[in-house]
Amino acid sequence: MVCINQKITIKTEHYQILQKLKKIKKPVEARELSEKLKIPYEKLMSGAIFSLEQIGLAKFQEEELEVITLTKEAKNYLDSGLPERQIYDVLAKNDRKEVKLLDFSKEIEEQLNFPKRLFFVGISKMKKNKWIMSSKAMGYEQIFINNESPEKTEEEQVLDLFKDSNSYSLLEIPKKLQQAVNSIYNRKLVTKDKKILRLVELTPNGKKITEKELQLIDEEINLISSEMLKDGSWKEKLPNLKSYEVNALGPNMAAGKYHPLTVIINEVREVFHSMGFEEIKGPIVEEAFFNFDCLYQPQDHPAREMQDTFYLKNPAEGKLPKKKVVEIIKKTHENGGNTGSTGWGYEWSEEIAKKILLRTHTTATTIRRLSHITKKSKFPMKVFCVDRVFRNESEDRTHLAQFMQIDGIVIGENLSLSDLIGQLVEFYKRMGFEKVVTRPGFFPYTEPSMEVSVYSKKLGAWLEMGGSGIFRPEVTYAWGVKDPVRVLAWGLGLERLAQIKLKLGDIRDLYQSPIKWLREVSY
Template sequence: MEKKEAVVQMVLDAVERGDGNSIETKLGSVTEPELVGALKSLERRKYIEFVTEETGWFELTEEGEEIAQNGSWEYRVFVAVREKGQSTKRLEKTLGEKAKIGVGQAVKNGWVKVVDGTVTANTLDIKDEARESLLMKEKICEKTHAQLRKRKLLVERKRKTFNVKKGELFSQEVTQGEKEITKEMLVSREWEKLSFKEYNYDALGKRERKGGLAPLMKMRDEFREIFLQMGFTEMRTDKYIETSFWNFDTLFQPQSHPSRDLQDTFFVDSSCAESRIPARLLATTRRAHEEGIEGSEGHRYTWKLSETQKCILRTHTTAVTSRTLHEHSKQSPFRPGRYFSIDRVFRNETLDATHLAEFFQVEGVIVDRNIGVAELISVLSSFFGRLGMEDLRFKPAFNPYTEPSMEVFAYYPALKKHVEIGNSGLFRPEMLQAYGFESDVCAIAWGLSLERPAMIKFGVDDIRKLVGSAEISFNEDSSVCLL
């Protein structure tokens, strides 16, 4: 007979004999977990009913027993110095290693004082409350109990008792019960005579391994939902390889700009060069760079077609915005527009805990007549407010294709400071008028990485954990959404 079955039988036999009260004292070497398991099993089958009672008491430790007999260490220190002061070293020789405890407690009680290593009495008579409390351990207050337990003079003991009585279906013979009804039982009607094992509908099933959205993808979906709620339309972002024309030139970024160098940009085979750049846009973009448009002086250099046809892995999704605004400019009559994109961009970065060569950029743009910084701040407050970032600050900045430009900072309570979360600004007239927009049409835009807010949200200290090397458990256990 297995140990579990043996304990069950011992319980049934004890109840049959009338020994159900304080049953744990009558089963010898059975441990408490074994007994509780047997009792709950029998209770589920209605063989027994039981009630658990817990009693507690206090016991003196070995040191507590010694103090109850001979007095506390502070009392012994006081007795030793009552007639004449003694040095701490002499007390240690007399009372042993506990002398330090006794001196400290006696000083705390105000019984003695220590001056230049000599202990002298402050009073003629005292009351050894520690010893008296130990002798009356069941009658003292909780505060005194706590003090004695802290000094390891007293310990609390607890004991569970189980009072057991017969249940509705009590029997000394345990039947397991059938687990399921078979066809034969139904045909023969044998099931009517059998007992069946009860199903526990509250039991949890085995946890199955499942897939999970990566935290970065959850963050992306949250941003997308916010844009859609604010009336934005998603731009098509599947063109990872771009010409320098759309990535740089249409953004009024000079061909000598450092960001177009090999150390910052991934260049690809020039055979992919796009040959269908709109002729009018090509001409107006060249003029914007070389001469300027309507009040602008341009960059004053010789613009090269060979440079603009170089192919790269796009360095920002603003290349997508450039294409979208060019298409929007063809609408007649003019209509305002709201667009957003969330997708990969590529930079020639050294990989470390805060940098990736491939990362996600979030970008939003609004094009309308006569809008400016006030509208930009308003829409940024609404956008970031939906992410729970309400305390925003704006700092003037420089960007080749926006003027004015502003860095956006949000306050993070965990860091107790404002942290940069994005960039923003108004697209330059040289861009918009080259597309074909009228002079009173403006575009406000902002952008940020997806990884930085994800790192803060999910408590990640290394940006590389958000991408391919992440453990599947990290995906499964991360939050379903942002609240």
């Protein structure tokens, strides 16, 4: 925006160019302008136009345009008219009722110096325009006038435009004449070229600004230099300091910047820390034992199959923890052990539990935390994990084979479903979601289980965020975590959050890191 109270300084010679641009009114091509003003192109662009742009009075933009330019042949018709018009005029002038075509062609050849080709083009156009009719009744072709005062055809109207300018961008030609442009192009009267046009035009401010609002100066300077400051000449130079359009964007810079995923992860981290949670980390390359068996997933559960889980060829097999624990897990699966459960009623295999995989959820790490609980541990113990997990899936706009999972757990005495809902409400409130709804859900390792939805003001919609529940006794007893000590747990996918926060269309962008997007993304 131009400041109204203060006069804008402008070089006198630039002001003169401003005046000329005012007269031209429409956007003008920079080279054409330089020809008109008789100022060298480079000088015009880096001088006047650049300055006018900086103070917000002019702007120029580059456009790829299809430009039509009159051919040499067509230039000849500018004054005398298209061949059909010239021929008609000859025919009309002598007020002849009818002529024999062949004779007439010779006549035209002599009078107008038209070659035969041009004559027949003219005749066929005249017929098309219904200026003349033809008859072969006499055994030879005769023509006679059909229209006493033919109006200008569209082709002629296009030609007329070129009286003002030698070339036009297609966009400048009125819509109703576009068809005619094609036909004169087919007649080779114009050429079509792709051109990058630098169009100069005045901004609304430039159009209405008057001399009173400007301060004209002869010399302008770009900078109060260190020299000027030292020798005191800055005082006299200051009025000559070029004004800038202060609201214009600065040039792009290649700045250092956090990746949006890091920013969002750190936000989640802060929410957990502010609620008194400790962050934990665990192996990414994990044993089926911790990833599945400890979570009471039966060994024939479909989620454990190869099409859902990345198993490893190397390392293929891990070492199970101490025998006592393995024995408890085995019994829990087979008959419930001492958990008060019936168990799944099948024969549990160590071999399957030893398989190595890329963990499918961070709950595998949560379980490892349970394994460190001793009689001396203090409750409530609140821990969280934000880390990478893997699913054997083909990637598309909404699916990733690798993604970030957020897991929070609270271990404490007599914790209830109402406490869990309280934690979820508080957690999501701090994440920026005021409304939280929990519904019945199912997860193999929690009971009761809940699905969690939150309301996003940004999207104006309810979103399914993830799951939650209280760890089953079959999960916790192996680690000595027994009733009334219970484990509240919830989890969500980070990419889901990121998609909402960043309004991301294609989730894969998060890990492909398009640099242009990263430089521009806001968070």
